[in-house]
Amino acid sequence: xxxxxxxxxxxxxxxxxxxxxxxxxxxxxxxxxxxxxxxxxxxxxxxxxxxxxxxxxxxxxxxxxxxxxxxxxxxxxxxxxxxxxxxxxxxxxxxxxxxxxxxxxxxxxxxxxxxxxxxxxxxxxxxxxxxxxxxxxxxxxxxxxxxxxxxxxxxxxxxxxxxxxxxxxxxxxxxxxxxxxxxxxxxxxxxxxxxx
Numbered sequence: 001x002x003x004x005x006x007x008x009x010x011x012x013x014x015x016x017x018x019x020x021x022x023x024x025x026x027x028x029x030x031x032x033x034x035x036x037x038x039x040x041x042x043x044x045x046x047x048x049x050x051x052x053x054x055x056x057x058x059x060x061x062x063x064x065x066x067x068x069x070x071x072x073x074x075x076x077x078x079x080x081x082x083x084x085x086x087x088x089x090x091x092x093x094x095x096x097x098x099x100x101x102x103x104x105x106x107x108x109x110x111x112x113x114x115x116x117x118x119x120x121x122x123x124x125x126x127x128x129x130x131x132x133x134x135x136x137x138x139x140x141x142x143x144x145x146x147x148x149x150x151x152x153x154x155x156x157x158x159x160x161x162x163x164x165x166x167x168x169x170x171x172x173x174x175x176x177x178x179x180x181x182x183x184x185x186x187x188x189x190x191x192x193x194x195x196x
Contacts (some may be wrong), residue, residue, distance in 0.1 A: 002141040005035060006058070010040050011120065012118075014115075018109055018112050018113070018116060019101075019109060020031065021042075021105075021107060022101045022102070022105035022106070022108070023098065023100075024043075024099070024100045024101070024102070025048075025098070025099060025100075026043075026045075026097070026098045026099075027095070027097050028050075028092045028095065028096050028097075028098070029092070029095050029098070030092060030093070030094055030095050030097075031091060031092060031093070031151050031160075032091065032092045033074070033089060033090070033091050034052060034074075034090040034091065034092060034096075034098070035079075035086055035088070035089060035090040036086075036089055037086055037087060037088060037089045038086065038087060039054065039079075039083075039086060039087050040079055040080075040083055040084065040085055041075055041076035041077075041079035041086050041103075042079040042080075042103055042104055043075060043080075043098070043100040043101065043103070043104075044073060044075045044080060044096040044100065044101050044106060045073065045075050045090075045100045046072075046073055046077075046098065046099040047068055047069060047070055047072050047073075047074060047096060047097075047098060047099065048070065048097040048099055049070055049096065049097045050058070050070070050092060050093075050094045050095055050096025051067070051068070051069045051092065051093040051094045051096060051157075052067075052068055052074050052090055052091065052092045052093060052096055053067045053068075053090070053091055053093055053159055053161075053165055053169075054066035054067075054068075054074060054076065054087050054088050054089070054090050055088065055089055055091070055168070056087050056089070056107050057089075057157050058161065061166050061168075062168065063168055063171070064165050064166075064168040065088065065168075067093075067161055067165065068167070069157070069160070071079055072126055073123070073127055075087045075088055075090070077124075077127065080085075080103060081124075083103070085132060093160070093161060093162070093165070094160065099189065104121065104150060110192070126139065137149070137191060138171055141169070143172040143173075143176055143180075144168045144169070144180060146171070146172065146178070146183075147156075147180040148152060148180075148184075149172055150166075158181075163177060163181070
């Protein structure tokens with residue numbers, strides 16, 4: 001509800017009548033597959049608690065394209081909207097609780113009113129814009145800039161997400177990632193030292 005209110009103010013009655021019946025709570029343990037590559041994505045997922053990643057396989061490597069936590073949406077969006085098999089898998093990193101809405105139910109919500117259609121459009125646009133911003137960062141920023149940018153914006157994820165996933169997500173070689181991590185640690189030690 002709070003998530004949706006960022007886009008369009010919704011009354012509790014509107015939510016209860018139109019969206020409430022469509023909401024499914026789904027709980028997954030750590031390292032559980034939420035969406036399997038090759039299946040059609042049937043749900044749009046809001047993360048209530050926990051952490052999940054979206055990835056595809058290239059030869060024997062897993063390439064992470066999204067790492068999302070509380071308050072974010074994660075789904076194989078191309079598959080969800082086009083109703084074709086997903087090229088991506090979604091897996092939890094921690095035990096995760098999702099609030100999910102199925103494709104069929106979402107279509108019903110859209111057809112319920114003009115306002116619901118607009119809300120859907122705004123949510124989809126916001127996720128596309130985030131994805132585009134991220135992809136332009138991958139192209140424009142150096143690995144070091146990407147790393148510093150990420151650490152500054154999401155310091156807590158450095159503790160929560162395995163290093164190999166972060167390195168893949170940031171498109172940085174694991175050994176370079178380790179080097180950057182030590183550099184940041186040394187830097188913060190120096191700052192702490194100067195403050196004493």
